[in-house]
Each structure stands twice: as C-alpha cells, then as structure tokens.
Amino acid sequence: MTFMPWTSELELGFDEIDRQHQELVRLTNQLHEELCCPIPRREAIGAVLEGLVDYTHNHFIIEEVLFQRHGYPETAAHQAEHNGFTARAMDLLMRFEDGEEVSMEALDLLKGWLVHHICQVDRAYVPFLRAAEAQAAATA
Template sequence: MELLEWKKSYDTGIEEIDNQHRQLLEFLNELGKETASRDNRKTAEILEGLSEYTVSHFAFEEALMEEAGYPYSGPHKHVHKTLIQRVTAFKEKLAAGEAISEELHSFLRRWLINHIQRDDKAYVASVSAHFKLEDEAPAEEKEENHGWIARMTRKFFG
C-alpha cells in the first residue's frame, strides 16, 4: 500500500497541530504496511494506538478552539464524535474476526486529509488571531500563548 507523505498543503500553520497530524499520518502508514499481512492482531494493536492518540488530539484541538472562541467548535466536535463512532464500529468488526484493514486504511486516509484541509484549516484564523501566533506579535505575547499551548500539549500527550 502506498505510504502517505506529508505535503505542504496539509500545514495549518499551527506547529503543534501539524506535529500531531504528522503523528496521525504515521499511524496510518503503519496500518497501511500491515494491510498486506492481514494480521488482525497487529491491525488491532495499531488501531488501538491510533484511537488513543486520536482521542487525545481531538481533546487538544477542541480545547484550543474553545480557548480561542472559535464559533464553529460545536460542529467541529460533532465531526470528531462521528469519526470516533466509525472507528468503534471498525473495532467491533475486527473483534468479530472480519478483515477490515484495507477498508479501514482507505476510509481513514480520505477522512484525515479531508478533515485537515477543510475542517481544521477553518479554525486556523480564529486560533491564530486569539493566540497572536503571527510573526508581528510581541515576544511576551508569543511566550504567554505558546506557554498555554505547551501546557495543554503536556496535559494531553504527557
């Protein structure tokens, strides 16, 4: 299966979010590598790691949107919730012995790229404005805002 490579078009401009998205892409590449082996046990391990990381990423992203006062955080959270429900359904199929690797990989690949490029990029202006992440922000504001992001990163990712 073709591995996904990070493209500049996936960048949101928020370094921590982009780093998390890169990690999600790596999980997808692991899943893609396992698709050929059809090892449900290994698929389950990767899916569990992907699920746990995704839940943390979503919580981080939602906290970021709420802190920034993003007006569409509710619908964005709903999109996250829907994905979690879909992944849970895939887990149930896998637990029942179904071979889901190819379908799961294809679905998650499309979902992640579309979500980053459409849904996530939609909140960037609000978040950037709130945190003044632009280059012209005074150094003390950057430190304060990056401090919040760093604290939240530690909270969700250890």
C-alpha cells in the same frame, strides 16, 4: 511509495497540531504496511487500530481545549465532526475485535477522512486561532 505521504498541504502551522497530525498519518501508513503483508498479523493490525483510536481521541481533546480557550465560534460543528469520526473508528475497531477483517476500503476511508478533515475542516479554524493568539500576545 508511501500510502499517505505527509505533505506541506497537511500543515496548519501550529507545531503541536501538526505533530499530532503527522502521527495520525504515520499510524495510517503503518496500518497500510501491515495490510499489504502477504500474511497480515491480526495482533499488529489490532494494535495499530487501538493506537489510532486512542491517539485520535486525545488529539481531538487538545483541539477542543484550544477552541474553548479562544472561544472558537464553530466549536460545536467541529466537535460533531470529531464525534462522527470517533464513532466510525470505534466501530471499525469493534468489528475487527469481533473477527471481521480490515480491508483496504477501510484504509481508504481513513485516509480520505484525514485529508478532508485536516485540509478543509481544520484549516477553517487557522485564521481564527492565529488572530486569537496575536490578540493574546498583544495584551500580555
């Protein structure tokens, strides 16, 4: 059974954003698979953590550019969510690089944050961006 299956509940209806969210879910599952090995490989765990941090950072930039382009009124609050997660992910990576083990607790935290962020925080911008895109298409 997949640790964090991709479901339609996680889809927002923006192809690029959904593809990026799928990649974050894939990386989370990859981390889970490595942690479940009888002897998890530190180098593999480190590579996945670095990939998660890098990919998440780039994904957040793309979302924030969309917000700025369309004047999303909740940009500051959304950026604060992004910044908080980035800090937590970087802290996890730094602790790992300092020799700390990554636990299932950290993985559960990652999964919980992703589900909450996609299903609640990101879903909140969907109506605004849909309306902004429709308005832009109508005036084009």
